[in-house]
Amino acid sequence: MAVITDTEKTQIRGLLERGLTNPVRIIHFTSYEQSLTQSLLVLPAQAQRYYEETRQLLAEVASVSDKLSLEVHDFAADPEGVGHYGIDKIPATLLVKDTNHRVRYFGLPSGYEFSTFVEALVDVSRGTYTLFSETQEKLKLVIQPVHIQLFTTTH
């Protein structure tokens, strides 16, 4: 069963067709039952469904535009990728343009956060952002890594 309704798909197709200018790679880290079984971890059925639903949602989003590509990595089987992207929990989704992989979402981007996620795809693609000029000036003062973790809920 599709995670995104046909109506939603039509809406985001319009938004993404108008908005996307450069390709965006959606890099996703997940877990599969098989690999976890091999490492003797037992994945509860609820978590499996959550991972599956997240993968399906991303596949459906990626399918609406040829400027989007989806790369799915198995967290347990890809320590190199996990290390390269600094992934410490899953499901993890990175919106990547060129070398910028600093826009990240952890969890299933549904509910209230779905529109934020789609808008972020457009902003990453275009390299655009919505900040007051004062904020932009202050941000130029930043000269060392800043890690923002924003905890939210989709319902």
Added chain:
Amino acid sequence: MASLAYSMAIASPWVTADVVEISEFAELALKYGVIGVPMTIINETTRLRGSLSEANFIEPVVKAGTDRSS
């Protein structure tokens, strides 16, 4: 809030923005003492509860990004 954090990560090469659906990461809720959302953690040290205006959000980001002792 999420859009604001993402905007900062697009605008500055020094900023990484994670939006975390907290109900799926219960151990993080315990670790950071999250009792309500939104809640923002900056560089593991600064904890900001509730919704923030852009002006109030940028201040701790700049502090973390310029503090030479961190």
